[in-house]
Amino acid sequence: xxxxxxxxxxxxxxxxxxxxxxxxxxxxxxxxxxxxxxxxxxxxxxxxxxxxxxxxxxxxxxxxxxxxxxxxxxxxxxxxxxxxxxxxxxxxxxxxxxxxxxxxxxxxxxxxxxxxxxxxxxxxxxxxxxxxxxxxxxxxxxxxxxxxxxxxxxxxxxxxxxxxxxxxxxxxxxxxxxxxxxxxxxxxxxxxxxxxxxxxxxxxxxxxxxxxxxxxxxxxxxxxxxxxxxxxxxxxxxxxxxxxxxxxxxxxxxxxxxxxxxxxxxxxxxxxxxxxxxxxxxxxxxxxxxxxxxxxxxxxxxxxxxxxxxxxxxxxxxxxxxxxxxxxxxxxxxxxxxxxxxxxxxxxxxxxxxxxxxxxxxxxxx
Amino acid sequence: xxxxxxxxxxxxxxxxxxxxxxxxxxxxxxxxxxxxxxxxxxxxxxxxxxxxxxxxxxxxxxxxxxxxxxxxxxxxxxxxxxxxxxxxxxxxxxxxxxxxxxxxxxxxxxxxxxxxxxxxxxxxxxxxxxxxxxxxxxxxxxxxxxxxxxxxxxxxxxxxxxxxxxxxxxxxxxxxxxxxxxxxxxxxxxxxxxxxxxxxxxxxxxxxxxxxxxxxxxxxxxxxxxxxxxxxxxxxxxxxxxxxxxxxxxxxxxxxxxxxxxxxxxxxxxxxxxxxxxxxxxxxxxxxxxxxxxxxxxxxxxxxxxxxxxxxxxxxxxxxxxxxxxxxxxxxxxxxxxxxxxxxxxxxxxxxxxxxxxxxxxxxxx
Numbered sequence: 001x002x003x004x005x006x007x008x009x010x011x012x013x014x015x016x017x018x019x020x021x022x023x024x025x026x027x028x029x030x031x032x033x034x035x036x037x038x039x040x041x042x043x044x045x046x047x048x049x050x051x052x053x054x055x056x057x058x059x060x061x062x063x064x065x066x067x068x069x070x071x072x073x074x075x076x077x078x079x080x081x082x083x084x085x086x087x088x089x090x091x092x093x094x095x096x097x098x099x100x101x102x103x104x105x106x107x108x109x110x111x112x113x114x115x116x117x118x119x120x121x122x123x124x125x126x127x128x129x130x131x132x133x134x135x136x137x138x139x140x141x142x143x144x145x146x147x148x149x150x151x152x153x154x155x156x157x158x159x160x161x162x163x164x165x166x167x168x169x170x171x172x173x174x175x176x177x178x179x180x181x182x183x184x185x186x187x188x189x190x191x192x193x194x195x196x197x198x199x200x201x202x203x204x205x206x207x208x209x210x211x212x213x214x215x216x217x218x219x220x221x222x223x224x225x226x227x228x229x230x231x232x233x234x235x236x237x238x239x240x241x242x243x244x245x246x247x248x249x250x251x252x253x254x255x256x257x258x259x260x261x262x263x264x265x266x267x268x269x270x271x272x273x274x275x276x277x278x279x280x281x282x283x284x285x286x287x288x289x290x291x292x293x294x295x296x297x298x299x300x301x302x303x304x305x306x307x308x309x310x311x312x313x314x315x316x317x318x319x320x321x322x323x324x325x326x327x328x329x330x331x332x333x334x335x336x337x338x339x340x341x342x343x344x345x346x347x348x349x350x351x352x353x354x355x356x357x358x359x360x361x362x363x364x365x366x
Numbered sequence: 367x368x369x370x371x372x373x374x375x376x377x378x379x380x381x382x383x384x385x386x387x388x389x390x391x392x393x394x395x396x397x398x399x400x401x402x403x404x405x406x407x408x409x410x411x412x413x414x415x416x417x418x419x420x421x422x423x424x425x426x427x428x429x430x431x432x433x434x435x436x437x438x439x440x441x442x443x444x445x446x447x448x449x450x451x452x453x454x455x456x457x458x459x460x461x462x463x464x465x466x467x468x469x470x471x472x473x474x475x476x477x478x479x480x481x482x483x484x485x486x487x488x489x490x491x492x493x494x495x496x497x498x499x500x501x502x503x504x505x506x507x508x509x510x511x512x513x514x515x516x517x518x519x520x521x522x523x524x525x526x527x528x529x530x531x532x533x534x535x536x537x538x539x540x541x542x543x544x545x546x547x548x549x550x551x552x553x554x555x556x557x558x559x560x561x562x563x564x565x566x567x568x569x570x571x572x573x574x575x576x577x578x579x580x581x582x583x584x585x586x587x588x589x590x591x592x593x594x595x596x597x598x599x600x601x602x603x604x605x606x607x608x609x610x611x612x613x614x615x616x617x618x619x620x621x622x623x624x625x626x627x628x629x630x631x632x633x634x635x636x637x638x639x640x641x642x643x644x645x646x647x648x649x650x651x652x653x654x655x656x657x658x659x660x661x662x663x664x665x666x667x668x669x670x671x672x673x674x675x676x677x678x679x680x681x682x683x684x685x686x687x688x689x690x691x692x693x694x695x696x697x698x699x700x701x702x703x704x705x706x707x708x709x710x711x712x713x714x715x716x717x718x719x720x721x722x723x724x725x726x727x728x729x730x731x732x
Contacts, residue, residue: 036685037681040688041688041689042689043689043693044673045669065685066680070656073657074659074675075659080675082673290436291440307410309440311446312446312448315431321404322404323404323407325688327409
């Protein structure tokens, strides 16, 4: 049911095709994030028009509200949010560990307080899988522990748990129509990353994620971690770099053999008046745009840029109008999805290095 | 440039065609409100798909932000908000008079404080027309005074001003591509309403609005005011009932010869979790909808009802997701625009009375 076909390579960059029960993913692919079963500010119809293939939703949020059993009873996440294509859910781990003060970790799992009403809850590997089976995504994630990337002792401890929990997730899983990905952890420590990659590939999972990055380490440390892990992961399985990214991180990730990405960046920036462009971020609330008749980004073909001026978008954001967030979300998601298609095409014609170089040169001019 | 053709009648209900520089309006017509140059939560593309013909924008709001001169310099309101069809702007009067504590009226105009920053501003009839000419709508409104509908003495005083100001608006107007409508005032007082209708029709304007209703008087009083005014207005000019309305008010207005309506109701209710249906309002935040797999309104063909469950819409509203407001706005605007098309068709086949009776019977069962 899950098949990954490697179609082309250009250096370490890969173009592939990942078959899921809800259709194929042409990789490299970027997943917009639909935390609460909606990619903020977009309808599924708009998301489809933008060329999105994969959407990520958050287990922690959906478990708390509206509840995974409710989603199951309403036909599962695809039906509930009317996204007919592939969906990925995270394990809930990252969110739970981010609750710092209000959670308690032991070897069996994590007890935490809801950010909504302070009520007590407990996630274990088995519980995370049961919730993700209720939600019904195509790709589900093993429950892992996400320590701060620079803390060696904590990373050693957490890695033992993450590996034990991965085995428990494999044992707990019952649905054949979901692909369970393991998550390579180990912070910025090459030996731990390598140990984690070797351990998880031993479980022969349909895909592998690289977790715990883009959370405070330097770009060089992120690249080094990818450089350690990539050769240790099987070439015929998809690799997913979690929570990444920015335009430059996407290019640097694809350059290091990553196939799948997700990030709240394009949607979150949009709601904060920021436009992503090929030469950096623009704060559309800036007075310099007040009378600017040009599009958000010259040459962009998204709905927002084809129709509206920077002056109008700035006005909408200042007035707190929903359409402002809608238009900037269109633009930002369009840019990242367009970049993914461009990178795939560059890989297919074996010219990824020159694409990456030219993209990063424009980006760094900011 | 502005031509109103009466195409059919059914009782006092009228079907017509109003030619404007940005296309024709098939009446009766309902204008969704785009206060700040955007119909809240909808893109112009979605508004067009919903069959909207006319959009209303607010002079007061656009004058303060982003400024009417900025809109003019960016090509006018049609270009700025990318609504290629007809636009109507109000005069700013209603908003300014609603600022109760922070405005001062004299025979020449009104001095008021901005709700945004407390700065002092002044509107006169001439200023209102100049601003509306900068905005560039197809239909513009005379600057009028809107007194509480039940205060006889105030209505007498205000009517003298409204009439004098209407003459000044006519004199101030310079653009031939804008139709200036006069506004019949007079509260709930039949003699004042009649006096106002007679005075304004004497100015031979291209259309007439009925103002100062739906602001606190009873339904019977609103209907009585319409019954007085309607026979006094020329049959070959469009009539516009300002700030109305609810489904039942639209039916009752069309029954009394009104051609044009506008109201924030469908969009404002949507952002407050309320769905308009043919049998009344639904609070979509209600727990009773938590597991309801049905559409917002059975039989509705809008994008929201064709795709999403009440359970999902309720979840979105509880989670504060933009998509919740987007879907409910789709639904509410779709209902009112569909009703207008149904009423026009009923008038064309001379069966408006039975349409109205059947609609109002279902509505009153609530």
